[in-house]
Amino acid sequence: MGTGERKRREREEREELMISHAGRLLLRDGFQGLNLDELARAIEYAKGTIYQHFCTKEDLVLAVATRALQLRAELFERAAGFTGRTRERMRAIGVACCQFAVVHPKYFQLDLMLHSQSFWMEASPERRMAHGRMGERCFRVMDTIVRAARDAGDLPSGSDADAVKFSLVAVTMGSHAMALEPEIQRLCRLRDPLEATRRNQDLICDGLGWRPLLTDWDYAATDRRIRAEVFPEAAWLDVAAPGTSEPTPPAGRRRKGGRP
Amino acid sequence: MGTGERKRREREEREELMISHAGRLLLRDGFQGLNLDELARAIEYAKGTIYQHFCTKEDLVLAVATRALQLRAELFERAAGFTGRTRERMRAIGVACCQFAVVHPKYFQLDLMLHSQSFWMEASPERRMAHGRMGERCFRVMDTIVRAARDAGDLPSGSDADAVKFSLVAVTMGSHAMALEPEIQRLCRLRDPLEATRRNQDLICDGLGWRPLLTDWDYAATDRRIRAEVFPEAAWLDVAAPGTSEPTPPAGRRRKGGRP
DNA sequence: TCAATTATTGACTCAGAGTCAAAACGTGGA
DNA sequence: TCCACGTTTTGACTCTGAGTCAATAATTGA
Numbered sequence: 001m002g003t004g005e006r007k008r009r010e011r012e013e014r015e016e017l018m019i020s021h022a023g024r025l026l027l028r029d030g031f032q033g034l035n036l037d038e039l040a041r042a043i044e045y046a047k048g049t050i051y052q053h054f055c056t057k058e059d060l061v062l063a064v065a066t067r068a069l070q071l072r073a074e075l076f077e078r079a080a081g082f083t084g085r086t087r088e089r090m091r092a093i094g095v096a097c098c099q100f101a102v103v104h105p106k107y108f109q110l111d112l113m114l115h116s117q118s119f120w121m122e123a124s125p126e127r128r129m130a131h132g133r134m135g136e137r138c139f140r141v142m143d144t145i146v147r148a149a150r151d152a153g154d155l156p157s158g159s160d161a162d163a164v165k166f167s168l169v170a171v172t173m174g175s176h177a178m179a180l181e182p183e184i185q186r187l188c189r190l191r192d193p194l195e196a197t198r199r200n201q202d203l204i205c206d207g208l209g210w211r212p213l214l215t216d217w218d219y220a221a222t223d224r225r226i227r228a229e230v231f232p233e234a235a236w237l238d239v240a241a242p243g244t245s246e247p248t249p250p251a252g253r254r255r256k257g258g259r260p
Numbered sequence: 261m262g263t264g265e266r267k268r269r270e271r272e273e274r275e276e277l278m279i280s281h282a283g284r285l286l287l288r289d290g291f292q293g294l295n296l297d298e299l300a301r302a303i304e305y306a307k308g309t310i311y312q313h314f315c316t317k318e319d320l321v322l323a324v325a326t327r328a329l330q331l332r333a334e335l336f337e338r339a340a341g342f343t344g345r346t347r348e349r350m351r352a353i354g355v356a357c358c359q360f361a362v363v364h365p366k367y368f369q370l371d372l373m374l375h376s377q378s379f380w381m382e383a384s385p386e387r388r389m390a391h392g393r394m395g396e397r398c399f400r401v402m403d404t405i406v407r408a409a410r411d412a413g414d415l416p417s418g419s420d421a422d423a424v425k426f427s428l429v430a431v432t433m434g435s436h437a438m439a440l441e442p443e444i445q446r447l448c449r450l451r452d453p454l455e456a457t458r459r460n461q462d463l464i465c466d467g468l469g470w471r472p473l474l475t476d477w478d479y480a481a482t483d484r485r486i487r488a489e490v491f492p493e494a495a496w497l498d499v500a501a502p503g504t505s506e507p508t509p510p511a512g513r514r515r516k517g518g519r520p
Numbered sequence: 521t522c523a524a525t526t527a528t529t530g531a532c533t534c535a536g537a538g539t540c541a542a543a544a545c546g547t548g549g550a
Numbered sequence: 551t552c553c554a555c556g557t558t559t560t561g562a563c564t565c566t567g568a569g570t571c572a573a574t575a576a577t578t579g580a
Contacts, residue, residue, distance in 0.1 A: 030378050036568065046529040048570080057568065109376065115437050116373045118290050132443055139447045166438065166448040167460050174434015177375050178426065183392055187399045188426040200427050200464070207463030296537065306560040308539080317537065 015053050015063075017043050023064045027106040031061060031113060058122035065114055066131045068107035072100045073137040080141045082230050086149035087210045088222045090168070093142060094201045095226050097172050098194045099234050112177055139165060154211045167204050175200045194236060275313050275323075277303055283324045287366040291321060291373060318382035325374055326391045328367035332360045333397040340401045342490050346409035347470045348482045350428070353402060354461045355486050357432050358454045359494050372437055399425060414471045427464050435460045454496060 040047040054060040075096040082092035149155040179193030300307040314320040335356040342352035409415040438444045439453030
């Protein structure tokens with residue numbers, strides 16, 4: 001009979017409700033501050049019902065994080081529609097990352113939280129796997145571009161696709177994470193976190209020998225095209241675009257050891 | 261009278277005891293698992309006495325983190341004693357970072373935890389400032405080298421010292437953090453986390469145009485010198501040294517799209 | 521309509537961070 | 551040596567919130 005089907009759907013909708021409300025509260029109060037009694041009240045179900053879906057608080061939060069990762073994957077896939085030189089296409093992914101950090105800053109912080117301690121231990125294997133699958137979706141997009149770059153000769157033929165992806169992921173997450181840190185902002189006199197992140201991506205790409213190099217191509221124009229073609233909503237790109245990756249000033253403008 | 265002096269010293273010794281024991285428990289059980297009742301029992305003081313030194317659990321943990329950062333600063337300062345080209349000297353700092361991650365892997369994870377949410381809010385301003393000061397110690401070492409590099413013409417004259425430091429910090433922390441993640445290890449088929457981190461540092465330096473570039477210098481020899489002169493205990497350097505930064509294989513060895 | 525099965529509930533347990541009134545200790549003066 | 555006063559230490563207590571589970575409600579099939 002069809003009853004079972006309806007039940008399954010209702011259950012799914014309720015889980016959806018729980019995840020989205022938990023997301024809201026999580027953004028507001030952080031992990032420690034997320035209160036399951038409050039969540040239960042907000043969604044008008046008993047706490048026990050929440051535990052019918054999620055084995056622990058961590059399990060619930062991981063589900064929220066996976067949802068966030070899904071948003072990221074969707075941005076990646078949109079960015080993958082951009083056409084141009086392979087490095088331009090990877091640049092579109094970089095823009096997608098920044099766009100994610102701009103639109104969902106708190107989700108980004110949540111992502112950082114996962115890189116710590118006992119989270120994974122407290123979550124169910126199913127949730128862990130679901131998260132892994134979403135990570136794969138993101139990596140697949142990058143992988144396609146990296147391989148295309150090698151095939152096109154834009155990347156040195158000896159490049160290890162996995163190593164290239166790792167470098168890009170590491171520099172991107174590291175830059176975002178450090179840029180969020182007030183202490184680092186102070187110590188590095190950081191103006192624009194997004195600009196700094198994108199510049200670091202540029203440095204890595206140049207270091208990898210991914211052609212065309214920063215000096216050989218007008219990437220500000222690329223950014224304008226990315227904006228126009230796949231991320232019309234990325235207003236922040238306008239601000240960063242003019243001075244992309246800090247043009248080397250005419251030699252001699254800076255004094256040797258000086259600083260204001 | 262001299263009694264006050266003795267009291268101050270005793271108080272300091274007790275705080276020391278608390279921090280070092282808290283560190284032990286923290287490494288064993290993580291932040292969530294750290295139990296102040298257990299700590300009190302271990303150091304044979306009442307819980308109330310702990311709260312005479314630290315306003316919250318977070319405050320205590322931040323003190324432990326600052327202690328860890330001190331260890332890192334000491335490694336940095338040792339590395340600063342290395343002589344050679346400016347990029348070699350910065351490389352010694354990179355080795356120091358890896359050495360820290362090798363010797364105190366858990367402390368490194370603790371460091372990552374600080375980059376999240378409400379920690380700083382729950383700690384006292386004094387502790388926050390103490391941590392900031394220790395961060396400055398690390399940055400000072402880097403700053404000296406970066407400025408020397410610019411003055412020597414090893415870095416382009418237009419380089420912004422703060423931006424260079426940010427790039428290095430971001431890539432290093434990001435690489436370490438990502439390399440610890442089992443999910444990332446799987447997705448990137450990561451063999452040796454340390455090697456990957458150091459390779460990313462190399463890429464950033466090359467991207468910055470920090471001479472001599474990877475292709476123009478025998479950095480494996482530099483690593484041997486670093487090992488001999490400042491980090492004799494860094495046995496892991498031996499393993500990574502031979503194949504530093506993945507030599508480009510003779511062209512044509514890899515098939516185009518293939519993967520086992 | 522009703523018994524059997526399944527789902528939901530929220531009062532309860534339990535762990536552990538943080539508190540504070542009472543007890544212990546130290547000090548200086550008689 | 552003893553006492554009175556201020557300071558430090560103590561651990562039983564409070565309070566919050568995650569996770570449980572027996573009681574209750576809803577659904578189903580006969």
